Amino acid sequence: MSLSLTTEVRMIKGVGPHRAELLAKRGIYTVNDLLHYLPFRYEDRIHFSNIKDIKPEGIYTIRARVMSGQAVRTMRGRDAIYHLLVQDATGQLPCKFFHGGYLEDRLKQGQLLVLHGKAEIDKMRPARIEMVNPQMELLSSVDHSAAAHEADKSAAQEEIDSTEVGRIVPIYEAVGTFGPRSIRRTIYTALQTLDPRMPDILPENLRTRLGYPSRFQALAQTHFPAAEESLEALNEFRSPAQRRLIFEEFFLYQLSLALDRRTARKEDAIAFRLREENIREALKRILPFKPTAAQKRVLAEIAADLEKPAPMNRLLQGDVGSGKTIVALQAAVVAIENGCQAALMAPTEILAVQHFLSAGRILERGGYRVELLISGLKSAEKSVALERIRSGEAQLVVGTHALIEDNVQFARLGFVAIDEQHRFGVLQRKRLMDKAAAHGHAPHVLVLTATPIPRTLSLTLYGDLDVSILDELPPGRTPIETHLTSEPHLPGVWGSIRREVEAGHQAYIVYPVIEESKIELKAAVEEYERLSRQVFPKLRLGLLHGRLSSEEKDEVMQRFRKNEVQILVATTVVEVGVDVPNATVMVIEHAERFGLSQLHQLRGRIGRGAQKSHCVLVGPVRMTDEARARLETMVRTSNGFEIAETDLELRGPGEFFGTRQSGAFGFHIANPLRDRELLEQARREAFAIADTPSQMSTLDRILSSLPSEWQRRYHLARVG
Ligand code: ADP
Ligand code: MG
Numbered sequence: 001m002s003l004s005l006t007t008e009v010r011m012i013k014g015v016g017p018h019r020a021e022l023l024a025k026r027g028i029y030t031v032n033d034l035l036h037y038l039p040f041r042y043e044d045r046i047h048f049s050n051i052k053d054i055k056p057e058g059i060y061t062i063r064a065r066v067m068s069g070q071a072v073r074t075m076r077g078r079d080a081i082y083h084l085l086v087q088d089a090t091g092q093l094p095c096k097f098f099h100g101g102y103l104e105d106r107l108k109q110g111q112l113l114v115l116h117g118k119a120e121i122d123k124m125r126p127a128r129i130e131m132v133n134p135q136m137e138l139l140s141s142v143d144h145s146a147a148a149h150e151a152d153k154s155a156a157q158e159e160i161d162s163t164e165v166g167r168i169v170p171i172y173e174a175v176g177t178f179g180p181r182s183i184r185r186t187i188y189t190a191l192q193t194l195d196p197r198m199p200d201i202l203p204e205n206l207r208t209r210l211g212y213p214s215r216f217q218a219l220a221q222t223h224f225p226a227a228e229e230s231l232e233a234l235n236e237f238r239s240p241a242q243r244r245l246i247f248e249e250f251f252l253y254q255l256s257l258a259l260d261r262r263t264a265r266k267e268d269a270i271a272f273r274l275r276e277e278n279i280r281e282a283l284k285r286i287l288p289f290k291p292t293a294a295q296k297r298v299l300a301e302i303a304a305d306l307e308k309p310a311p312m313n314r315l316l317q318g319d320v321g322s323g324k325t326i327v328a329l330q331a332a333v334v335a336i337e338n339g340c341q342a343a344l345m346a347p348t349e350i351l352a353v354q355h356f357l358s359a360g361r362i363l364e365r366g367g368y369r370v371e372l373l374i375s376g377l378k379s380a381e382k383s384v385a386l387e388r389i390r391s392g393e394a395q396l397v398v399g400t401h402a403l404i405e406d407n408v409q410f411a412r413l414g415f416v417a418i419d420e421q422h423r424f425g426v427l428q429r430k431r432l433m434d435k436a437a438a439h440g441h442a443p444h445v446l447v448l449t450a451t452p453i454p455r456t457l458s459l460t461l462y463g464d465l466d467v468s469i470l471d472e473l474p475p476g477r478t479p480i481e482t483h484l485t486s487e488p489h490l491p492g493v494w495g496s497i498r499r500e501v502e503a504g505h506q507a508y509i510v511y512p513v514i515e516e517s518k519i520e521l522k523a524a525v526e527e528y529e530r531l532s533r534q535v536f537p538k539l540r541l542g543l544l545h546g547r548l549s550s551e552e553k554d555e556v557m558q559r560f561r562k563n564e565v566q567i568l569v570a571t572t573v574v575e576v577g578v579d580v581p582n583a584t585v586m587v588i589e590h591a592e593r594f595g596l597s598q599l600h601q602l603r604g605r606i607g608r609g610a611q612k613s614h615c616v617l618v619g620p621v622r623m624t625d626e627a628r629a630r631l632e633t634m635v636r637t638s639n640g641f642e643i644a645e646t647d648l649e650l651r652g653p654g655e656f657f658g659t660r661q662s663g664a665f666g667f668h669i670a671n672p673l674r675d676r677e678l679l680e681q682a683r684r685e686a687f688a689i690a691d692t693p694s695q696m697s698t699l700d701r702i703l704s705s706l707p708s709e710w711q712r713r714y715h716l717a718r719v720g
Contacts, residue, residue: 003193005032005707012190014182022176031190032707035219036668037183038245039170042234043116046166046227051091054119056129061116063139063165064088071104080104086113094122095131112139114165135171137181139164163188168225168234187223196220199705201248203698206685212244219245242669243678249670250682252714255702258690259716267442269311270414272338274303279337283330286366294318294472295327301468302331305444306415312444315462318470319640320604321477324448325355327470328417329362329396331446336368336395340414343443344398347419349374349550350557354579355419356398357561363396373399373408376550417446450601450640461672461679480607482615482635484591486623493587493616494535500585501539501566505611507585509569510602512593527589528569536567544570572598574605581609591617591634592627596647600640 003011008030010020028034049060064086071080082100084107086093095115097103107113117134163169163184172183196216200207207214213221221241225234233239237246273279291299298316305312318324332342344359346352356372363370371394373385388394392411397403447465485493497507509531511524528543542556542565553573559565561580568574568583572594586606591599599617607613617631633646672679689695689702703716710716 002195003031003190004195005030005035005198007031009034012186012193014186014189019178019182019186022178026175028175030707030709031194033709034187034190035223036245037172037175037187038222038669039172041171042225042231043114043169043171044231045114045164045169048088048114051086051088051093053090054093054129056119056121059116059118060131061114062086062088062093063112063114064093066107066109066111066113067092068109069103069107071101073101086115093131094128095134097133106138113137114139116171137164163224167227168229168231170223170225191220191223201702201705202244202251203689203702210247210681210685211240212247213241215244215248217241218248237669237671237674246670246675247678247682249667250675250679251686252706252710252716253667254679254683254686255690256714256716258687262690267311268309268440269442269444270338270340271309272306272334272340272414272444274307274334279334282333282337282366286329286333286362287326288362289474291326292323292470292472292474294470295323298327298468298470299330301466302327302446303334305466306331306334311442312446313465314445315447315449315465315467316470317449317467319473320450320601321473321608322450322470323474324419324450324470325358326362328419328446328448329359331444332359332396332415332417333363333366333368335415335444338414340412341389341392341394341410342396342415343403343410343413343417344396345403345416345418346398346400348573349376349400350553350573350578351419352398352400353554353557358579359396359398368395369393370396370398373397373402374550375400375402376554413443414441415446416443417448419448450604451597476610477607478610478612480603480613480615480638482603482617482638484617484619484628484631484635486619486621487589488621490618493618496614497567497585497587498536498539500614501536504582505585506560506563506565506580506583507567507587508574508583508602508605509567510574510586510588511569511571512590524569524571531567531569539566540564541567541569544568544573546571546573572602574602578605579608580605582611584609584611584613585616586614587616587618589618590620591631592619592623596630596633596643597640599634600638600643603634603638 008020009015009023009028010017012031012034015023023029023034026037028037043061045061045063048063051062051064054060054062065088067085067087069082069084071082073080080099080101082097082103084095084097084100084103086095093115095117114137115131115134116136117131119129120132122128122130164181170184170187172180172187174180175183194216198216200215202212202215212218218241221229221239222245225239225241229239234242237243302312302314302316305314316324316327328344332344335342344355346355352372352374356370360370369388371385371388373382373389377385385394386407386409389397390409390411397410402408447462497509500507509527511527524543524545528541532541542560544553544556544560548556556565556568557578560568560583563582583606586603588594588599588602594602603615606615615634617634619627619631623631630647633643637643670678689699703711706714706716
């Protein structure tokens with residue numbers, strides 16, 4: 001059977017119901033979805049390295065056979081280090097796998113492996129070179145015992161599958177138990193069975209003018225590059241095929257912005273009344289403090305938009321702690337006083353709950369009714385909430401993406417604020433806007449972000465938004481003092497935490513992961529237990545990490561807010577928006593593992609009250625110069641934009657947001673920082689088509705060639 005892009009994945013040979021289910025969990029339903037599950041890295045398996053040529057600190061791909069393997073249990077009994085010895089025709093290489101106990105049953109003498117990793121000097125025996133936790137792929141599952149020991153003569157016959165060796169090989173991330181190697185085979189099969197004459201989304205003349213390959217070629221070459229392709233270019237996402245896919249993603253996104261802008265100009269919104277005495281009174285009544293000059297300016301910019309019968313589309317950028325929330329709540333009050341509902345969408349449940357509590361406190365002064373909608377609600381609570389939203393009884397609805405689900409209907413939604421935009425993927429806000437469009441008018445939209453993006457980039461990225469900037473912190477804050485130290489000094493750090501807590505304050509201790517992923521890495525869970533028992537036995541500690549249920553997270557946060565928990569041991573779940581002004585200390589262990597922008601967000605959790613706050617960054621004793629330079633930036637400045645620029649300079653755009661790819665922005669392959677120039681090109685081309693009346697038929701053709709799920713994804717369905 002030949003496949004088309006819309007065929008379901010379970011029709012591909014080798015994909016059974018179980019794998020189809022795993023894929024569905026990742027949002028992969030069709031052949032088209034699967035073909036956009038792209039390799040994150042490529043390996044040269046034409047030219048393998050010889051073991052004899054391996055030097056410390058180099059990165060190598062070798063093909064070798066298992067000689068022997070042994071799991072050595074650690075004292076706790078569960079974890080094991082697996083010691084593996086492999087050989088090729090030129091020599092032998094020891095490898096070590098932490099948490100490698102499971103390999104004992106899987107690896108057998110004589111099996112052929114591909115290993116990829118960094119060579120290191122064995123710390124116990126400095127004369128020896130080894131690989132620690134290399135990536136491994138099994139090429140043959142059979143035991144070839146005797147013959148195998150004479151190097152590699154029979155290897156060629158075993159390697160029937162041309163996807164595995166003798167080419168540049170794509171490396172995929174596993175999807176649950178659907179391993180990288182099976183994914184590769186499945187994609188290979190799909191490409192083989194697919195009709196290459198698939199419709200091309202990009203108009204032919206555009207494609208020729210810009211020199212991009214066809215859609216089929218681009219997909220085929222991105223998954224299985226030709227041998228002469230540059231490995232370096234591929235690993236930097238610069239091959240022509242990858243560039244075409246990146247361009248395409250930006251192009252559709254920009255086309256969506258362009259069309260929305262065109263529609264928005266024609267769309268009606270409710271022009272709010274703002275000048276009446278009662279509305280001014282209402283706004284004053286809820287203000288718990290005197291607004292800063294920046295807050296006043298921004299509110300005036302927003303007010304001017306709200307008074308117009310066209311929808312506001314505004315981005316509010318402001319560093320952590322600059323007081324964006326109150327500005328959003330004031331706009332919400334304007335909407336409510338004008339007989340509309342308002343919604344506030346947050347990226348995490350913790351943050352939604354916190355906004356719900358603080359918005360509740362602030363709006364209760366005006367007697368407004370605030371509702372919470374998150375997926376963690378019990379179903380009875382949820383139906384009550386949904387009913388109040390439908391009837392209009394709920395005046396401000398605070399929630400997570402539960403707000404954009406189909407079962408949510410507003411009586412009359414007039415204003416939407418979306419906090420911390422980049423975590424959602426830029427296009428999701430459109431769904432919330434549709435909720436209002438359902439009853440005849442578009443809502444006014446305010447997007448709040450603390451992600452410092454250089455201004456030119458934010459203009460391109462959020463191209464359809466006007467930008468307001470809060471560039472002033474509320475008064476009465478003492479700047480946070482940041483210190484850099486190393487692990488041996490931790491006892492002293494614990495001492496100062498004890499003193500702060502005894503003085504009535506609270507502290508955060510932050511770890512990069514929730515369970516040990518490598519032996520040397522301390523984990524929040526284990527450290528929490530150790531700290532509670534040994535270091536702070538007399539204090540009240542709480543633990544917060546991403547794998548807790550939403551009730552558990554909630555409870556810990558509540559207790560921390562009430563000072564029942566004095567020290568919160570946490571992972572990066574506290575990164576966004578958590579607001580406990582009484583917390584004055586933050587210790588971040590393994591600080592060198594975080595991106596600077598992430599450290600900046602974390603640090604923004606303290607220094608929220610009038611007390612002096614301290615942030616302690618703890619690194620290893622020996623650090624690379626680069627790592628030290630990065631952490632010293634944090635000590636030197638607290639300006640988010642400056643920190644972002646330095647991070648960008650030192651680590652390059654790929655690492656900027658601490659994510660491997662573009663997830664932070666919601667793109668598949670494109671990364672606006674890395675691929676800035678393609679973003680600009682795509683914007684020019686998309687706007688040229690959308691804004692030129694004679695291009696209507698081109699536009700029609702693009703839209704009709706889009707797979708239906710992409711019409712939804714890019715919000716391109718309702719035009720044409
Ligand atoms: P962010 O911009 O990071 O979302 P928030 O809106 O959470 O900042 O505000 C940070 C803290 O500053 C909150 O505790 C808030 O109540 C307080 N705050 C905001 N504006 C002012 C102001 N004008 N004067 C005093 N405190 C303020
Ligand atoms: Mg905030």
